[in-house]
Structures are given as structure tokens and as C-alpha cells.
Amino acid sequence: MNPKSVNRIATTVINSLVGVVVALLVLLISYILVTGLPHMSLDFLLSPSQSYQAGGGIRDQLFNSIYLVILTLIISFPIALGAGIYLAEYAPKNWIVDVIRTLIEVLSSLPSVVVGLFAYLVFVIKFQVGFSIISGAVALTIFNLPLLTRNIEDSIKSVPDFQMQGALALGLSKWTTIIKIIFPSAIPGIITGIILSSGRIFGEAAALIYTSGQSAPVLNYANWNPFSPDSFLNPMRPAETLAVHIWKVNSEGITPDANAISSGASAVLILVIILFNFFAHWIGKKLYKKFTVGEVK
Amino acid sequence: MKNSLKEKFLSPSKQTYQESFGKIISSFCILIIIALVVSILGFVTTKGIDTFTQSKINVFDFLFGNVWSPSSTGANGKPEVGAAPMIVTSFTVTLISAAIATPFAIACAIFMTFIANNRGSRLLRSTIELLVGIPSVIYGYIGLTLVVPLVRSIYGGTGFGILAGAIVLFVMILPTVTSLTVDSIKSVPDYYIKASYGLGATRWQTIYKVVLKISLPGILTAVIFGMTRAFGEALAVQMVIGNSITMPTNLTTPASTLTSQLTTGIGNTIMGTLQNNALWSLALVLLFMSLFFNILIKIIGKRGAAKYES
Numbered sequence: 001m002n003p004k005s006v007n008r009i010a011t012t013v014i015n016s017l018v019g020v021v022v023a024l025l026v027l028l029i030s031y032i033l034v035t036g037l038p039h040m041s042l043d044f045l046l047s048p049s050q051s052y053q054a055g056g057g058i059r060d061q062l063f064n065s066i067y068l069v070i071l072t073l074i075i076s077f078p079i080a081l082g083a084g085i086y087l088a089e090y091a092p093k094n095w096i097v098d099v100i101r102t103l104i105e106v107l108s109s110l111p112s113v114v115v116g117l118f119a120y121l122v123f124v125i126k127f128q129v130g131f132s133i134i135s136g137a138v139a140l141t142i143f144n145l146p147l148l149t150r151n152i153e154d155s156i157k158s159v160p161d162f163q164m165q166g167a168l169a170l171g172l173s174k175w176t177t178i179i180k181i182i183f184p185s186a187i188p189g190i191i192t193g194i195i196l197s198s199g200r201i202f203g204e205a206a207a208l209i210y211t212s213g214q215s216a217p218v219l220n221y222a223n224w225n226p227f228s229p230d231s232f233l234n235p236m237r238p239a240e241t242l243a244v245h246i247w248k249v250n251s252e253g254i255t256p257d258a259n260a261i262s263s264g265a266s267a268v269l270i271l272v273i274i275l276f277n278f279f280a281h282w283i284g285k286k287l288y289k290k291f292t293v294g295e296v297k
Numbered sequence: 298m299k300n301s302l303k304e305k306f307l308s309p310s311k312q313t314y315q316e317s318f319g320k321i322i323s324s325f326c327i328l329i330i331i332a333l334v335v336s337i338l339g340f341v342t343t344k345g346i347d348t349f350t351q352s353k354i355n356v357f358d359f360l361f362g363n364v365w366s367p368s369s370t371g372a373n374g375k376p377e378v379g380a381a382p383m384i385v386t387s388f389t390v391t392l393i394s395a396a397i398a399t400p401f402a403i404a405c406a407i408f409m410t411f412i413a414n415n416r417g418s419r420l421l422r423s424t425i426e427l428l429v430g431i432p433s434v435i436y437g438y439i440g441l442t443l444v445v446p447l448v449r450s451i452y453g454g455t456g457f458g459i460l461a462g463a464i465v466l467f468v469m470i471l472p473t474v475t476s477l478t479v480d481s482i483k484s485v486p487d488y489y490i491k492a493s494y495g496l497g498a499t500r501w502q503t504i505y506k507v508v509l510k511i512s513l514p515g516i517l518t519a520v521i522f523g524m525t526r527a528f529g530e531a532l533a534v535q536m537v538i539g540n541s542i543t544m545p546t547n548l549t550t551p552a553s554t555l556t557s558q559l560t561t562g563i564g565n566t567i568m569g570t571l572q573n574n575a576l577w578s579l580a581l582v583l584l585f586m587s588l589f590f591n592i593l594i595k596i597i598g599k600r601g602a603a604k605y606e607s
């Protein structure tokens with residue numbers, strides 16, 4: 001066989017493999033949306049879940065997921081920002097920093113079950129916090145920190161060096177330069193990273209089963225006191241999130257309409273994540289335009 | 298007057314204070330992360346070795362034993378905590394899914410960098426990025442409603458098992474492996490490709506003999522990353538694998554992986570008992586495997602870099 005026909009055959013094989021992948025993706029997304037969207041009514045979104053009868057909604061689970069994302073970001077963003085600044089600007093080039101980077105890589109590749117179990121052991125059992133949103137937020141923080149740190153470090157590093165040099169020449173301290181000049185120019189990248197990581201947190205379940213728990217107590221949305229046990233803002237209550245709910249009705253649940261609930265909830269989850277994705281790219285571009293002369297890289 | 302001026306010049310400036318403030322704050326943040334990693338490793342290790350130190354279970358019995366039933370005693374008078382069925386299942390699922398995913402990932406990467414036009418490759422890339430974001434429970438749910446019935450109708454039985462798990466994991470790790478493979482193929486210097494075309498090689502000859510050879514370490518790293526994800530994935534696998542702790546004899550009977558046993562078991566056992574400690578030992582095995590994959594990636598990265606530097 002001459003090289004030309006081998007080339008043709010190889011190209012055909014590659015194209016058909018890609019075709020299979022594309023078909024799989026289309027099948028996957030359309031299956032979720034086609035089976036899920038009919039169940040996604042306002043009533044489904046706004047009514048509480050049922051354990052033993054059909055017709056339950058996902059109101060509390062949806063709220064819990066959103067609340068958990070916000071709490072996690074509140075905890076993890078400052079730490080990731082500090083760590084990212086350290087790695088981008090202060091870290092000397094020596095073996096200690098190499099070890100630190102390796103540790104962060106190890107953290108990012110740990111299975112989420114292991115992270116969840118660690119948070120369960122330390123917070124739920126040792127500190128006796130119990131199954132609560134705050135334990136879940138800590139577990140998700142551990143899971144989120146390495147990725148967010150990496151993202152912030154990269155965004156800060158991508159700011160041109162002459163900005164720093166100019167500021168230093170004017171007599172500003174390095175720290176002031178970072179906070180007042182470098183950080184604002186890195187914001188577009190950082191915001192994109194935050195939104196993408198919110199999507200990841202939103203869908204995470206394995207780390208939450210034993211930290212934020214698998215029960216959704218009745219919430220009172222009129223009670224704004226975070227210390228009262230039935231308030232929706234109370235961070236010490238157990239909270240089943242949307243992703244955990246999907247897992248639970250499928251593997252342990254005795255709800256008669258488990259299929260309808262999980263397809264509806266999956267569609268909601270997917271839609272939220274697609275939205276996050278688009279929003280991240282859109283706002284990244286928008287902010288970049290605002291902070292620079294307007295050329296998009 | 299003279300003294301105060303001297304003092305002003307000799308004492309640290311406001312900027313110096315700001316600087317040390319910033320250094321302390323940012324070092325503190327990095328210390329938090331280090332403390333977290335160290336305490337995860339420490340806590341899981343100490344919990345995990347309780348099985349061997351407190352209950353005097355032999356490590357080899359644990360790793361190679363075939364029977365997992367921590368609440369009953371076996372022939373040697375000790376509880377039976379043989380984790381081999383789960384370890385074998387975890388590895389089988391991981392290897393099969395990686396073996397299916399690799400050719401597809403390489404094909405997609407080649408397509409994006411060599412065959413498709415700009416728009417086509419951008420479209421494929423953004424779809425794949427979107428797939429990375431799909432939560433694992435959704436993959437599990439789809440596996441439960443589509444893959445398991447499919448396997449059942451072809452091979453009979455319940456449909457739950459290693460095959461269903463591997464198919465679900467294949468789709469899950471495909472985006473990760475693909476995007477890392479694309480990065481590694483794109484990093485092949487352009488002059489190698491141009492030189493190859495210049496010598497009269499066809500596109501496939503260039504890809505096969507030049508591009509894939511140079512990017513081999515990167516592709517291997519990508520596959521190992523995918524395997525790390527597959528090995529540690531819990532819920533999607535737990536939903537489709539059937540969760541029965543027996544040594545797998547074929548691909549379509551229910552089995553149980555390390556992660557699936559952990560997710561189902563921790564809630565049903567009491568802290569401090571052997572049943573619970575044995576589960577922590579499973580978590581320790583997971584941790585070790587994750588570290589092992591990490592080291593493997595480091596080694597391949599270093600050797601790959603050394604090979605093409607000279």
C-alpha cells in the first residue's frame with residue numbers, strides 16, 4: 001500500500017472516531033434535556049421534596065446548592081488569592097517552593113471521596129459540628145482551593161511585567177502594587193476562574209454526602225436570623241444539595257417518581273452549568289475590554 | 298531636627314511595613330493550604346493503619362484476601378477484611394475505561410490540530426470543555442438509565458457491573474484526556490512538522506512518525522490524569538457497578554470498587570469499630586494510588602523533557 005492511501009485510510013479512521021465522540025456528546029446532552037425539560041416546571045422548582053410520595057420538587061435542594069457555592073467561595077477565595085499572590089510574586093525559586101507546588105498538585109488530584117471523608121472525620125466527628133452546610137463548605141473549599149489558587153496565580157502572572165516595574169520605580173511597595181495595580185488587571189481571568197469553579201462546586205456530590213448530609217429539613221424562608229434552627233440562612237443545619245439529591249433518589253430513595261425527579265434535576269443542573277460556562281466566557285471578555293484598551297487576545 | 302531626620306532615614310519606611318504585611322498575609326495563606334494537605338495525609342493515614350495496628354490484621358491478608366466481611370471471623374480467627382476484590386475491580390474499571398478513551402482522545406486531538414478548520418476545532422473544543430463541567434452524578438444517572446439497560450439487553454443478567462462502570466468512566470474521562478492531549482500535541486515545535494512535510498511525508502506519516510512520537514510523554518501524562526480521575530471517581534461508578542463485594546469473574550456481574558464501598562459503607566458503620574477502620578484502610582489505599590499516579594506523572598514529565606532538550 002502506498003503512503004497516500006495509508007494517509008487516506010488514517011484520515012477516515014480519525015474522522016469516524018471523532019464522529020463517534022460528537023454523536024456521544026450530542027446524545028448525552030439531548031437525552032438529559034429531552035427527558036428532563038418536560039419535568040422542569042415552576043412547580044417542580046418551587047415545591048419541597050417528598051420522600052415517600054410522588055410529586056416532590058427540588059426547592060430546598062436548589063437553594064442549598066446555591067448557598068453552599070456562596071459560602072464555599074467566601075471561605076476559599078481569600079485563601080486562594082493570598083496563596084496565588086504568594087506563588088506568583090513572592091515565591092523564591094528553590095526546592096521548598098517546588099515541594100509546595102507538588103503538594104498543591106497532590107491536593108488537586110485527591111479523589112473527592114477522600115476529601116469528603118477527611119472533612120467528615122475532622123469537622124463532623126472531631127469538632128462535633130455535625131452534618132451541616134459549614135462542614136460541606138469546608139470540604140468543598142479543600143476541593144476547590146488548588147484549582148482556584150492555580151487560576152489566580154496564572155492570571156496574576158499574565159499581567160505584563162512593566163506594570164510592576166513602573167509602579168516600583170514610582171516608589172510604591174510591592175504589596176501596594178500587587179493590590180492596587182496587578183490585581184485589578186488580573187480580575188477578568190480571576191472572575192472567569194471563579195465562575196468555572198462555582199460550576200464544579202455546584203455539581204459536586206461525593207464530598208458532600210458525609211459532610212453537608214443527605215437530609216433537607218423544612219426551611220422557613222421568612223426567617224432571616226442565621227442562628228435560628230429553621231432559618232434558611234442557618235449554616236449549621238444539614239443540607240442536601242441538588243447533586244446529592246439526584247444520587248440519593250437513584251441509589252437509596254424509595255420515592256416512586258425517582259426517575260422523573262432525577263431527570264428534571266439533572267436538566268436543571270446541566271442548564272445551570274452551561275449558563276455558568278457561557279457567563280464565565282462572556283464576563284471575562286467584557287471585563288477584559290473594560291480594563292484594557294479593548295483588544296481581545 | 299537633625300536627629301529626627303536621621304531617625305527618619307534609618308527607620309523602616311511605610312513601604313517596608315506594607316511589604317512585610319503583604320508577605321506575611323500571603324505566606325499565611327499558602328501555609329493554610331500546606332497544613333490542609335499535610336493533615337489530610339496524616340489523618341487518613343493514621344485512621345487507615347488502625348486496622349493493622351489495633352486489630353492486628355496482616356497487611357498482606359488485607360491486600361490479597363478475597364473475602365470482605367469485617368463483622369464475621371474467618372478461618373484464622375481474625376475478621377475477614379480482604380480488599381482484593383475491590384482493588385482488582387477498581388483497577389479493571391480504570392484500565393478498561395482508559396484503554397477505550399485513549400484512541401478516541403488522540404483522534405479528537407489530531408482532528409482539532411491537523412484536520413479541522415478553525416471553526417470546527419473551536420466548536421469541538423468548547424463542547425469538550427462543557428463536558429468537563431458535567432457533574433459525575435449526571436453521568437451516573439445516565440449510566441443507570443441508558444448504559445445498564447443496554448448491557449442487560451446484550452449480555453443478560455442485571456446489567457450492573459464492571460462493563461457499565463467502564464463505559465460511564467470512559468465518557469467521563471474523555472474530555473480530560475482529550476484536552477491534555479491537545480496541549481501536548483500543540484507543543485510540538487512547528488519546524489519538526491514543516492521539515493517532515495518538506496521531506497515529502499504525507500500528513501499521516503508526519504503525525505505518526507513525528508508528532509505522536511514527540512508528544513508521547515505528554516499523551517501518557519494525559520492518560521494517567523484520566524486514570525487518576527477514573528480511579529477516584531465515586532458516585533457515577535457506585536450507581537452502575539452493582540455494589541456486591543465479590544472477586545470479579547466477568548465484566549457483566551455486579552462488583553464493587555474501593556470508592557463505591559466507601560460511599561455506601563461509611564454511613565452504616567460505627568466510628569472506631571473494625572468495620573469502620575477497614576473502610577478507612579480502603580481510603581488509605583485510594584490515597585496511596587493517587588500519590589502513585591502523581592509520582593508517575595512527575596517521572597514521565599521529567600524524562601520526556603530530558604529526552605528532547607539535548
